[in-house]
Every structure is written in C-alpha cells, then in structure tokens.
Amino acid sequence: MSKEQLVRKIKEGTVLDHVEQGRALQVLQALNIDGKNGNIVTVAMNVSSKKLRKKDIIKIENRFLKPEETNRIALIAPRATVNLIRDYQVFEKRKVEIPDTFVNVFKCPNPTCISNSNEPVSYIIDAVRKNPPLLRCRYCGRLLSPNELI
Ligand code: CTP
Numbered sequence: 001m002s003k004e005q006l007v008r009k010i011k012e013g014t015v016l017d018h019v020e021q022g023r024a025l026q027v028l029q030a031l032n033i034d035g036k037n038g039n040i041v042t043v044a045m046n047v048s049s050k051k052l053r054k055k056d057i058i059k060i061e062n063r064f065l066k067p068e069e070t071n072r073i074a075l076i077a078p079r080a081t082v083n084l085i086r087d088y089q090v091f092e093k094r095k096v097e098i099p100d101t102f103v104n105v106f107k108c109p110n111p112t113c114i115s116n117s118n119e120p121v122s123y124i125i126d127a128v129r130k131n132p133p134l135l136r137c138r139y140c141g142r143l144l145s146p147n148e149l150i
C-alpha cells in the first residue's frame with residue numbers, strides 16, 4: 001500500500017511530516033491540539049519513509065500553524081518538516097527551530113520546584129543553548145537535557 005493510500009492528501013491545512021517515530025501524540029499535546037474544534041486531524045504513526053527509517057505524520061486540516069506554534073515541538077520532533085497546504089498544493093515548507101523559551105510545553109522534572117507546587121504558575125523553560133540543546137527551568141534554575149523533558 002502506498003503512502004498516498006494510507007493517508008490521503010488534504011485540500012487545506014498543515015502537514016507535520018518527518019516527525020520522529022512514535023512522537024505524534026506528544027506533538028499534538030505540545031500544540032494543544034485535542035480535536036475539539038471539530039476540524040479533521042489525521043495521525044499516522046510508524047509509516048515507512050525514505051529519510052528516516054520510520055516516521056509519524058500529522059495532518060491538521062483548515063489551520064495554518066505559525067512558526068511560534070510549530071517551534072513548540074522542536075525538542076520533541078527536531079527533524080519535522082512543516083508543510084502549509086492550500087488547494088492541495090504545498091505553498092510553504094519550513095523546519096522547526098528551538099525557541100528562546102518554552103511556555104507550558106514541558107513540566108520541570110524537579111519535584112521540589114515551585115512550578116510543581118500547588119501555585120498556579122506556568123511552566124517556563126529557557127533554552128540556554130540550542131545546538132546541542134540545553135534547557136533551564138526559569139523557577140528553580142535546574143539545567144535540563146531534552147531527554148529529561150520529553
Ligand atoms: N501533503 C498532503 N496534502 C497535500 C500535499 C502534500 O497531505 N495536498 C503531504 C504529503 O503527503 C507529504 C507532505 O505533505 O507528507 C509534504 O508534501 P511534499 O512536499 O509534496 O512531499 P515531499 O516532496 O516528499 O516532501 P519532503 O521533501 O519535505 O519530504
């Protein structure tokens with residue numbers, strides 16, 4: 001079965017392609033996409049690919065995700081390609097980039113961090129270095145590797 005038969009082309013919206021295998025649900029969570037707005041969201045996991053051995057694909061119909069939104073997934077799916085589609089054609093293709101700050105994307109793994117108390121604060125994680133990525137919790141100052149957050 002070809003890729004086209006497995007997941008059909010969309011008329012309008014955003015396709016997140018080359019998402020690391022098995023990470024699609026984490027990507028949707030980071031984007032706060034839960035399907036409740038009624039638009040079609042198609043998720044394909046563990047699809048064969050030429051570039052990666054296997055990949056996940058997410059198709060979000062009738063929404064054009066902005067770089068500020070898709071950059072939220074830069075640690076989860078660093079090799080993702082963002083394709084914006086109109087009238088069945090890809091009119092913009094871009095990669096994801098690590099933002100200076102992640103707000104409410106990851107919880108701080110430090111159990112004694114104020115952001116994990118009952119205080120109603122946001123989770124704020126700053127990128128202190130982007131290549132290779134190194135992060136730091138704004139509240140407790142703990143240095144964090146991507147593996148501790150994903
Ligand atoms: N796509 C889609 N609907 C369309 C057009 C494209 O769902 N109307 C999807 C394709 O299935 C693919 C992604 O958007 O998963 C990118 O499409 P395209 O640029 O045509 O594919 P490739 O050239 O293979 O992309 P890349 O070089 O980024 O791998």
Ligand code: ZN
Nearest residue numbers: 108113137140
């Ligand atoms: Zn912390």
